[in-house]
Amino acid sequence: MKIRAAVLHDMELPKPYAESKPLKIETVELDPPQYGEVLLKIKAAGLCHSDLSVINGSRPRPMPMALGHEAAGEVVEVGEGVTDLKPGDHVVCSFVPSCGHCLPCQEGRPALCEPGAAVNNEGTLLSGERRLHLNDAVIHHHLGVSGFAEYAVVARNSLVKVDPEIPFDKVAIFGCAVMTGVGAVVNTARIQYGSTVAVVGLGGVGLSALLGAIGAGASRVIAVDINPGKLEFAKELGATDTFDSRNSDVISLVRSATHGGVDYAFETAGAVPAMEVAYGITRRGGTTVTTGLPHPTHQFSFPQVSLTAEERTIKGSYVGSCVPARDIPRFIELYKQGRLPVERLLTDKISLEQINEGFDRLARGEASRIVVTL
Ligand SMILES: NC(=O)c1ccc[n+]([C@@H]2O[C@H](COP(=O)([O-])OP(=O)(O)OC[C@H]3O[C@@H](n4cnc5c(N)ncnc54)[C@H](O)[C@@H]3O)[C@@H](O)[C@H]2O)c1
Ligand SMILES: [Zn+2]
Ligand SMILES: [Zn+2]
Known part of the structure; x- marks a missing residue:
């Protein structure tokens, strides 16, 4: 079938994207779902920094690729073998x-699925296939989803x-955002x-993560960013303290406000x-968790002795260490009860045509x- 999708042909085009238009809204061919696959009518898809990182080349991927991975939609058709x-x-x-x-x-750690990681790097579905084409050229799938599109075939x-x-x-x-942020905390x-x-x-x-920490009973929730508007918003959401990390003293300010981190x-x-x-703001005996996905060549270094003498822990968190089929319904239940008000994070709804301005x-x-609504 013919569908409209936002396709990236070249990474690292200059900003502003409203002018360079890295994402082209194109009419492409989507093949029917095969064994173990599902055809979806996409209804909404969020703009995540991980999409931006493909656009700006921080997370290089095979081109061309139809972006978008934080999507929701309605099942239209199921392929053979899909019974549930x-x-x-x-x-x-x-x-x-x-x-x-x-x-x-x-x-029980599906976020670390080995074939899942391999196909995501290659830009295919779990089957190893691509269902998107433009004329005779294949288009790669983004993280098995390619959600900035009217329809998608996914595993x-x-x-x-x-x-x-x-x-x-x-x-x-x-x-993406909720599983990653709340999951990192809980x-x-x-x-x-x-x-x-x-x-x-x-x-x-x-x-x-901030809303997850409040919900999980943190007594102090400190919000740090380089954008003052974000600090204000965090306060409205319930942060107890905010710090601007453009301030070169930010580490000592947080440490002294928290008796050592x-x-x-x-x-x-x-x-x-x-x-x-x-x-720097984690206390002796404390834990630092990263969910960030910087360019693969960027290195983080720290004094090894602090890890030992302060019994520090550094942990990575991918997809919030979630089991999606277990955690998404749990987090939705908390949202429905008003205990995880993630709807407040939705700042804008845009059309597919406005996507470059959104980035x-x-x-x-x-x-x-x-969020792009379709
Ligand atoms: N681990 C995972 O499973 C997973 C999932 C989704 C996204 N991510 C990654 O998480 C990161 C955040 O994603 P997002 O969509 O929330 O990004 P975003 O662009 O919406 O937000 C990033 C925020 O960080 C702030 N910031 C930038 N540099 C800073 C600094 N030096 N100090 C303090 N604040 C700073 C920005 O002002 C912005 O508010 C990205 O690297 C993304 O690729 C990881
Ligand atoms: Zn994401
Ligand atoms: Zn697996």
Whole structure:
């Protein structure tokens, strides 16, 4: 079938993207779903920094690629072998398909699925195939989703069925920002009730982490960013303290405000300077968690002795260490009860045609979550 999709042909085009237009809205061919796959009508897809990182070349991927990975939609058709979804079901996409058989999958860590990581790097679905074409050329899938499009064919194992009462624009962000941010707090760090938390980088992921930390009973939730508007917004969401990390004294200011640092610091900016702040404001015996995905050549270094003598822990968190089919429904339930008000992170709804302008706003750090509605 013919569909409209936002396709990236060249990484590293100059900003502003409103002028260079890295994403072209093109009419492309989408093949029918095959064994284990599902055809979706995409209803909403959020703009995440991980899309921006492909556009700006920080996360190089094979080109051309149809971007978008934080998507929600309605099942239109199921391929052979898909017995537990039917047309009309509402689903959220997870950006790591899990095979269910590899060692990490068997250990209950589907975010680390080995075939899932391999196909995501290659830009295919879990089957190793691509279902998108433009004339005779194949188009790669982004993280098994390619959600900035009217329709998508995705692996069943990339999907979680969700409550149809939740509007698509709100439920879409559970697929990446919410799973990543809340999951980092409750799954990766498993913070303790009453503990002190800092979040460095207040985008969709960081603000989700902030809401997760409040919900999980952190006694102090410190928000850190380089954008004063984000600090103000974090305060409205319930941050107890805010610090501007453009201030060169930010580490000592947070340390003195917290009697030596926080129990848990989360780096959610995707930048080494943010990780340095997060590590610097973690207390003796504390844990620093990073969800950021900076360019693969960027190195974070720290004094080894601090790890030993202060019994520090540094942890990475991918997809919030979530089991999507378990955690997305749990987080949605908390949202429905008003205990995880992630709908407040939706700053803008835009059309597919406005997507390059949307990425300019994300790159300027102005947006919490911008969602394309279709
Ligand atoms: N681990 C995962 O599974 C996963 C999932 C989604 C996104 N990510 C990554 O998480 C990061 C954040 O994603 P997002 O969509 O929330 O990004 P975003 O662009 O919406 O937000 C990033 C925020 O960090 C702030 N920032 C930048 N440099 C900073 C610094 N030095 N100190 C403090 N704040 C700083 C920006 O002002 C902005 O508010 C990205 O690297 C993204 O690729 C990881
Ligand atoms: Zn994402
Ligand atoms: Zn697996």
